Amino acid sequence: MLVLHIDERKVEALREKYLKGLSWAIETANRIPELRAQRKYPKEKVYRELVDLLGEDRVTMNKAICAVHGTNTLGWKYHSPPDIIAIPLNTEEVQEIVRIANKYKVPITPSASGQSFGSVIPHLGGILLDMQHMKYLKIIPEEDIAVIEPGVSYAELCLECHKYGYTFPLGTFPPFTSVIGNIFFASGGIHRRSIHGGKPGGLTEVLGIQVVLPDGELLVLGSDDPPYWWTHSYIGPYWQGLFYQSAGTLGIVTKAAIRIWKRCEEERLLVYGSPSFKNTFNFCQTLARNWLAQDIFVLHWGWAIYKKHRVRYTNELAEDAIKARHMRDPPPGVPYNFISIMLEGFKEDVDTREKVIDRIAAQNGIRRIPLEELKAKWPWLYEHFEVWYLKNLPVRLEPYGGITGSFAIMSHVPTHKVLEIEEYEVDHMLQKIEDKHPGWICATGYLAWPVDGGRLWFFRTVEFLNDFSDDPALMTAIKEEASTEIMATHMPVLRALGWMGGVAYPGFDMAAIAAADYPGPYKLWKKIKKALDPNDVMNPSVLMAVPDNPEEG
Amino acid sequence: MPNNGGKYKVKELAELMKYAYAYTLGCVRCRSCAGYYVYDDKQIQLKGCPSYWRYKFTAFSAGGKIFLLNKVHQGLVDFDEDLAEVFYKCTTCGLCKENCIGTVWQLTESFDPVRIFELVRAELFARGLASPKHKIFVESIIQNHNPYREKHEDRFKWMPAHIKIDEQSDLVYFVGCTSSYRRDEIAKATVEILHRVGIPFKTLGEEEWCCGSPALRVGARELARELAEHNVRALEKMKVSTVITSCAGCYRMFKKDYPEMLGKLPFEVLHTSEFLERLLDEGKLKLEKEVPLVVTYHDPCHLGRHVGVFEAPRKVLEAIPGLTLVEMPRHRKSAWCCGAGGGVKAAYPDFALWTAIERVKEAIETGAKALISTCPFCSHNLKDAIQQEAPFLAFYDLTELILKAMP
CATH class of the missing domain: 3.30.43.10 (Uridine Diphospho-n-acetylenolpyruvylglucosamine Reductase, domain 2)
Known part of the structure; x- marks a missing residue:
């Protein structure tokens, strides 16, 4: 156990800010009918x-x-x-x-x-504006780019890329979700080349865009001339950033040129089991800092075992997982962390790196899990890895089995804080939620991976609620309670510990909190919005319809 | 939050929603139900839900409908014409269940999308919200025992004079309304095969009423039950041991819906494809004439996905000398619907035709010269599409093709 350095005053301040924001959000949301009525047309x-x-x-x-x-x-x-x-x-x-x-x-x-x-x-x-049928998709192999419209799904993009020997970093998104939607929402998830990039869907993947501005004019950033889609030859600031995570408030992205990657001669998946996160961390940092792998992906056992698998895989292991005493103690025979590593390159290069990685694993007390063993013992995990890595396709979700709510918090974490944050998440957050709602949680755990050569880590922690009540009020109450607990109790601590996330986007439920969290960017966003969209037609409920929170000052 | 739980007219829907409400929240609206994605075979993506691809709005996908049901249960959406439009513009083909990856269909058999959609339709029907076209054919079933507004006494008018009915036989051929009044070539081929193989059989004669499938599909559940009771009673009276039918819709009723309504049936039920397979296995059916034809087989939803008969028709086809069977990309559990089912052919003929044209195009792409199926209702709709889109493509019911191969 580590000694957690938690600044209680900082935690209290963050909690207070959240609770004030929450009450403001509820008050505002209760005014929806009134606000709707004001927008007569x-x-x-x-x-x-x-x-x-x-x-x-x-x-x-x-x-x-x-x-x-x-x-x-x-x-x-x-x-x-x-x-x-x-x-x-x-x-x-x-x-x-x-x-x-x-x-x-x-x-x-x-x-x-x-x-x-x-x-x-x-x-x-x-x-x-339902853009799911805008399906333009063109691979331009000579420039390593794909030009897509918002209706193009991960499945469509992947299959088209494969025809040209290319790949695109995949998230944990279902096959039919929109690539552009997720990129511009900055969603997180597994990344085939995470060690270089970070989270998938980052702006770094986008090389050029076409945006319909609030007055209907078309803005082209990059070029709409396919061979030069990648160029950023416009003047002034990096305008593309305006449309990233702005949830359609400043413009509607109707076409994007995105980076695709040529597949390598050799693609190899290695899987390891680690007895503790400390071992995992040391192992992964060594690999990341030495650029030994294209992708490193860590799974907490609670996620990997997935209690939900009792639905599809009725086996003793899943039963053990349900009965497991503590999030810190996996069932017998299950490693604390599963680590998947993707190697890409020429065969000789991959062979050499595999040997080196095996040596580093042994030095850190980490065991290599042969793929046959993975397939036999944890078939769902094997299937996910196989589809993601070896077939390079978006993974289908598993049968949820009545999951009716989930909470995901995700953010970058400074490397020197990773161990503390992992400990808090597992021992204090996940375990307490499990204890509080026995029988309601069917999957708990985190995904994590080092980013940018180990400079940062990305953490994605998820709880799935599994409920079977026909009482909407009860389910809503439980979901809200769990959500509030995460936001009011645990997020302030995590942020005090160094967790870098806040509110990703505003909207009726989050605007007040976002404004309190990031007053500078929030005010600038509003100013730009007013300038670009004087009639406030573009997704007004995200930003402008919410009256200024008194907390903003 | 309002709760519609106690406000359903259809008891089964109220019962289902008691526990299904939570499941309806399990849908993450990934739209996999509307798409079809093959990982291991050819890695291609094809359309998976006729309703969604024809009407484009998310509401028409199964996920959309389930989400709507959730809203209905919360009292946020009413049972009205708007809701009826969404639930009736669906062929109830069930491909959504096969494609669904994220939600709960796998958890329990009773939480089946087709069953749920039919219960919602029952509620809509009970509230007088069915399409006028549906009301007309339901009325016709009540008056004439068939949905086509044809005279009941003309039901067996198609029967060839040389076919002998053996009242002592314990085998009954249940013909069905579509074969009797619209696609009698299938009925004629079926009795001709029985005649040539020398298998004695009888029919229900004037006691054969509509099986109830069209009524059940559009929500007239009580009528469907009455028809089931009548037909089963008549068959029991005749002391039959086996009932065969050449209609996939009738087959589904006898095989799945009748037992659900009335309990286990006291006789065996076989689709003609299964019966022919049995005759082949027993060596009673000889297929000796060459039929040099490349064909592709369309799985009727009511026979394939809904009841699980996929192999029998294929085995029979493969037994025909000289015939080559090629599969369409969407086959067996993943088959694209013909477009006629779920009351769509009657109420939304343009949607039915659009769906059938999609299927015909897929058949043509295989290089097949003929499209084969085992359902008169599929035949009805696919032939309409062939006539409009590809008159060069032949269409046969399996029984017609068998006749060609018999000595």
Whole structure:
């Protein structure tokens, strides 16, 4: 056990800030009907103009169809559907729709794959711009790029890349989710080349974009001339950053040129089992600092074993996992951490590095797990690795078995704080939540990997709630309780310990907290938004509809 | 939060939602239900849900519908015409269940999307929200015992004069409405095979009523049950040991829905493809004539995915001398629907035709010269698509092809 250096005053300040932000968020969210009513516009007229533009097949005011987009998958309880859904098939149609929205000052919420995280809930009604059928996809092998539209999914991109001998870093996203949606949301997950890049979906993967601005004009950053898509030859600041993580508030990305990678002669997967995170950390840092692998990926056993696997794999191991005493103590025969390592290169190079890595593993008390053993003992884990690494395809989710809520916190962690943060997460956060909700948690644990040659680590910690009640109120209450516990109790401690994450995006549920966390960037964002979008049509519920929090000063 | 739990008219839906509500939250709307993704075979991606790909909005995917059901249960969405449009513009083909990767279909058999959608339709039907076209054919079933508004006394008008009915036989051929009134070539081929092989059989005659499939699919559950009771009673009275049917829809009713409604049936039920397979195995059916044809086989949803009969028709086809069977990329459990089922052909003929054209295009791409199936309703719709899209492609029911190969 480490001695955790927790600055209690800092924790208390962060907790207080969160709780104030939360009450402000609830107060604001309760005003949704009132705020919606303020955004009056001639619905029928707007609908008619959209039908004239797109045809009746691609515009609807059907209340049931719209209702699907009224709540996100994370269970945000305020049901707030769009008034109209419009399905464009190309950039020109997006421009025209945005012009119509501007003409009537209608809120417009872009959505790429329909999965609906918080940023695409049209809290103020208006038009939901459903871009899932914008499917332009072109691989340009001579430039190592793919040009894609928002409707292109991971599955489509991967399969197309394979035709040219290329690959694209995959996240933990289901095959049919949007690549652009995830890139610009900055989602985290496994990365085929994590050791070099960081988290997938980072802006570094994007080489050029086309954006429809709030007035309907098209902005091209990079070139729309395919051979030169990669160039950043425009003047001024790095404008692409404006549209990254801005949740469609400043513009709608309709096309992006993204970096793809040529596959190597040899691709080899090595899997290791570690008895403790300290061993894991020392081992992985050595590999990362010496650039010995393309990808290093660490799994806490609680995630790897996944209690949910009792659904699909009824075996003793899963039963043991359910009965395990503590998140620190894996069931017998299960390593504390699973470590997967991907090697790519020429065969001779990969052979040499494999030997070196085996030696470093032995020096750190870490055991190599042959793939046959992995397949026999932990088939679901093998299947994931096989699909991700060897077949280089997005992984399908496992049967969830009634999982109705999940919490994921993810962020970069400074290397010198990694051990402390891991300890707090496992011993204080995950274990306490397990203790508090016995039978409700079906998977707990973290994914982690060193980034940028071991300069930082990326941690993604997840809880899956597994509930079987037919009482929506009870389930909502439990989810909210668990969520609040993480945000109010554990996040302040983690951040005091050096966890670098905060609120990723604002929105009705988070705006006040985001404003309190990052007052400078938040105010700048609002100023830019006002300048670019005077009619406040672009996804207004994310940023502008939320009145300024008194906490902002 | 409002809860619609106590407000359902259909008892089974209320029962299901008692525990299913939690499951409906398990859907992460990844849309895998609407797509079809092959890892191990050819690594290709093909359309997987006719409704979603035709109508484009997320609501039409199974995930969308499940999410809507969740909202209905919370009282946030009403049972109304808008909801009816989403739930009726679905062929209930069940491919969504096969494609679903993230949610809970695998957990329990009773949480089956087709079953859920049909229960929602039952609720809509009970509230008078079915399409007018559905109401018309349900009315016709009540009046004429068939959905086609044809006279009941004409049901066996197609029967060739030389075919002898043996009232002493314990084998009954249940013909079904579509073979009787719209695709009688299938009925004729079936009885001709029985005749030539020398297998005595009888029919239910005027006691054969609609099997109830069209009623059940659009939500008229009570009527479907009445029809089931009538048909089973009539068969029991005849003391039959085996019932064969050449209709995938009738087969699903007898094999899956009747036992659910009435308990275990006192007779064996076989689809003609299974019966033919048995005759081949027993050496009673001789296929000696060459049929030099490249064919591809369309799995009817009601026979394949819903009940699990995939191999019998293929085995029979492969037994035909000179015939080459090539598979479409979407086959067996992953087969693309013909587009006719779930009341779609009646209420949304353009959607039915669009779906069938997709299938016909896929068949053509295999290089096959003929498309084969084992369901008169699939035949009905696929032939419409062939006529419009590819008149050069032949279509045969399995029974028709068997006749060609018989001495």
